[in-house]
Amino acid sequence: MAEVTYKEAVNRALADALAADPDVFVFGEDIGAAGGVFKTTAGLQERFGRDRVLDTPISEQAILGLALGAATQGMRPVAELMFADFAGVAFDQIVNQLAKYRYMSNGQISVPVTIRLAQGIGGGFAAQHSQSVENWFLNVVGLKIVVPATPADAYGLLRAAIADEDPVLFFEHKGLLNDKGQLEDDPQPVEIGRAAVVRQGSDVTIVASQLMRARALEAAERLAAESISVEVIDPVTLVPMDIATIGAGLERTNNLVVVQESSAGGSWGATLIARLIGEYFDSFDSPPLLLAGDETPIPFAHQLEQAWPPSADRIVDAVRGLLGAAAPAAG
Amino acid sequence: MAEVTYKEAVNRALADALAADPDVFVFGEDIGAAGGVFKTTAGLQERFGRDRVLDTPISEQAILGLALGAATQGMRPVAELMFADFAGVAFDQIVNQLAKYRYMSNGQISVPVTIRLAQGIGGGFAAQHSQSVENWFLNVVGLKIVVPATPADAYGLLRAAIADEDPVLFFEHKGLLNDKGQLEDDPQPVEIGRAAVVRQGSDVTIVASQLMRARALEAAERLAAESISVEVIDPVTLVPMDIATIGAGLERTNNLVVVQESSAGGSWGATLIARLIGEYFDSFDSPPLLLAGDETPIPFAHQLEQAWPPSADRIVDAVRGLLGAAAPAAG
Amino acid sequence: MATDERLEILRKMHELRFFENECDRLFRQGQVKGPTHLYQGQEAVSVGVCAALRPGDTMTCTYRGHGATLAMGAPLDKTFGEIFGKAGGLCGGKGGSMHLTDAGVGALGSNAIVGAHLPIANGAAFAAMRRGTGAVHACFFGDGSTNIGTFHEALNLASLWKLPVLFICENNLYGEYSPRALTTPIERLADRGISYGMNSLRIDGNEVLTVKEIVEGAAERARSGEGPTLIEAMTYRHQGHSRTDPAPYRPDGELEEWLERDPILLLEGVLESDGVGADDLTRIREEAEKAVADARDTALAWPDPELDERFDHVWAS
Amino acid sequence: MATDERLEILRKMHELRFFENECDRLFRQGQVKGPTHLYQGQEAVSVGVCAALRPGDTMTCTYRGHGATLAMGAPLDKTFGEIFGKAGGLCGGKGGSMHLTDAGVGALGSNAIVGAHLPIANGAAFAAMRRGTGAVHACFFGDGSTNIGTFHEALNLASLWKLPVLFICENNLYGEYSPRALTTPIERLADRGISYGMNSLRIDGNEVLTVKEIVEGAAERARSGEGPTLIEAMTYRHQGHSRTDPAPYRPDGELEEWLERDPILLLEGVLESDGVGADDLTRIREEAEKAVADARDTALAWPDPELDERFDHVWAS
């Protein structure tokens, strides 16, 4: 067991995958010689050579297409999109190609591609470099979507993603890169598709991922002081979503708050709520609440940016409101 | 009043907009000399000339960027993406540029762009040419999204879209192009953002758009024979969604079914349900139901394709199940 | 090249031609649903290219891909079956006319998004290079496709990394209903290779033996690590863009001129002047015609997929 | 060109230089948040280009766009204000360093997605052409940006439609941390114009007067309907890619060589040899320095935006 940063965990997962399987290769813009703009790939090219850790031109469509094509031949490409927002310039390759390739061929061809995307708010990068874009892909069937919040999950899920026969979008949150956490000395893959109950509680279930997870935990601490017992669940994987674990949490607390960084429209939070209300209708004592980013593009100025996504304050207030409203009905 | 097809209504809206405003121009691949692959732009180039109705190379990014740039100068571009699925190759221009341009400039620059996209299942076009891709844009703030189902709405909303100062994605459904309906002799724009109650009913509210609207109406007819009274609401616009009209319907019937062509994840149906359950929690006698396309890419073979989206049969069964289940609770 | 080999090339061209004629007929009869983009007139390109390939080489192509898929060796019946949406089709009916895949023969998929497969082609070539298999990848696309962004990105990367890929631009003078001049400011598309420092040439795409010879050379370069080649093969499609297009935009006489340079006639002419008898030529043609008719009947008799099969093969795991 | 005009050009270059030096200093002090991509060393390109433009012309540029935005005429204080995220900034603090817009002077926006503004540039030029205003559009981008799909699509369409747009490729030898050769298989990027039949040239981007003269010619062509020009301006950035980059990848001596060809020194040399006195040069420099310092202080004193302002200007209606 050692303390590592999220960034180091990603780096180690890449290194271990490269060491374990000659079919793995890692590539993207400035990830080789320079070790990546966020240094998540630092040292990999020195260690594994320029044949397996490759710098590319600024050509996101060429990068993802190459990953797909190499995967058809059984290789295990790990492609980086420097900022997740750049998925926009290669969207077709993800949604019309990668997601559908296997199906259109009737299973003749598998495309075990991992795409790493650095996403999220907080760096003063403004509207085109700060989005959490995981939701852009929810309506596209055929992609697994992973959103680790801790170093251990980052390591384990990245190993699992690379080993997976299906394409996986692996979202690294820029705001978590320097967060620290424990990692086993011989860390293992973490199964894709499992939510984690990260705090026990009996009054309300908060579902929150990545940057919002810590805020939910902070809110839970503060609410505990008011004798409100909060359960926190990290979905960890968005597709496939672990409905069973989250539904079980809901059945324990009968109140649900989903906290997500991005706006509400077409989001995983909305999708989750719609699904749970259909399947667990009688388990809700109060209306499920979706706390989401503002209904605007992300502004640059520091204070505006800080105000944009849900804060621990907003979560605390929301839970108070919810339980206040629910109490009579439950009593 | 005259009977016209959906396709003719689109054509007439374009012609009227071109005639009314010299800043309007219409362009896209094969839309000029050939009148478009679906013939929605037939005759426009002959009438308005090659300066205002332009054929382009196969360059979707160049097309949408040109629209945006011309709009910054006060022109009113109407760009066509031949198949909506091709939004994938120009996604950045829509989500990172068009949607954010006004905001990032703090309102200095408006981008009154209309993008016409032909979407939908039913032509045997398979996985890359049959999608309803409206949901790809829901998590991106700054785009209005319009999904007309009738010739009158197609005409009126297209005129409104072109006149709108904000970017509008105007989705034409391929399966409706030859549908007929009435159009006024002097048709007027239809306000963006208004849902339409297209059938009165008291037992359940079905919300359905485009191809699903007729199926919902058919299901309603059949259910009427079983003395189940179905209200049908067409959202018409997905962003901004007319929550008030739909919520009022829900308050009348206390049961909700949303029927959409596309899959469930990250969809407008899921978003609508999540929002309504939050705002109208006490109005639901039964769990809201989302009937959606299968959780697969769209298959080619005729029978498989037909089986993919919700059918009138599936809607009838779902409503029966819902009311059967709801009856005891309501009684 | 031995006469036998050339006769096999002729047979393949006939098969492609008869296959497309059958598709056309069946579509017009309404027996088959969905769009279709036929290949009559361009047979020398894919047959010539694929004749220059070796086992283990791979190929990607476009929605106008019946020809290239057959030229790679996909069986006639399963290819028909896919276009008919049959359970026994190459892709169990999930892909259809625009999405033919036969991984076993290296046909990695036809693509319905213009230009999307060019970056994918690079990937297959990259895998071959890394593994040192000596394989090359042939990537077919049209003249109109050279205006989309993926063309640029893919050729740049292929040249930079010296990937063993052959970019075969089938210049049939039109992209959908638009003649080249309406969409492209230069006439010689092979010149676009200059942007990438790529070996590039324009060839007569109706002369199958020329195509084969040129591609053998380019493939040899690619296999030995000298990188990709862009080949602009001048050809013509005898039909409209798709079955709903009567091609009214063609100048008078253009089709007729190209029919005189029908690639099958050209090859027959070469063979005749080399002494192959008319009866041999007729026999080959008739055998091909019969093979196509038999395959069609076989495939037509196959069952439709079960409705539940639509849920299969979304996920590997 | 009159001496006065050249002195104004020198003043502008000094302003850009001092402006960036201030940004650098303030960022390093942590007084300002967010990324920043500085422009020192490349001033001759945007100042030269914009000096060749007329009122009514428009411009788009990249995240490395402080210089081009100022060169178009955006005020120093409001530009600082935007980078500081102030309410009084060009975009009320919503845009920041990578998204500077001053529509009043024709600065239509810097863009943080590589290549995304090239198609947008075409649109502004199209509007000018349709309305017959005679305006041109100047579009700035880097060497690394010539490998992305939008570059190809935009140049093709611009040439086809003879749009009055000037594509100014600022070749500063690097895209982020990658030298040209790591990403691009040809050395002369101007050659990429061949793909579009476009008038193309490579020029010394550190000689501001050359830049201005060449661009005047290209603008004249564009205004008179002869279409776009691709100009590859050779230059160098004195800083790393962004503030977190110490540029360890530079070969020894490279920076020093380019510092000898600092565009400000080069222009001062020309002016001196034309008889302008050292005191005049000093005065211009000091005035520029003071103007920048004053603007900085003005902007720093502005209030931050109110939190509720973040909801403004999403929608026009």
Ligand SMILES: Cc1ncc(C[n+]2csc(CCOP(=O)(O)OP(=O)(O)O)c2C)c(N)n1
């Ligand atoms: C990205 C994209 N844009 C547009 C289309 C529609 N489309 C299909 S084929 C075609 C013309 C392609 O022309 P060309 O590359 O010359 O190939 P050909 O059909 O002549 O073989 C177009 C525009 C598409 N399928 N994908």
Ligand SMILES: Cc1ncc(C[n+]2csc(CCOP(=O)(O)OP(=O)(O)O)c2C)c(N)n1
């Ligand atoms: C689509 C996209 N890909 C990658 C990036 C990240 N990125 C920002 S600047 C840059 C390098 C651009 O180099 P160049 O065009 O030479 O411009 P310079 O920075 O040298 O001015 C890269 C890769 C981006 N912003 N957008």
Ligand SMILES: [Mg+2]
């Ligand atoms: Mg063609």
Ligand SMILES: [Mg+2]
């Ligand atoms: Mg550069």
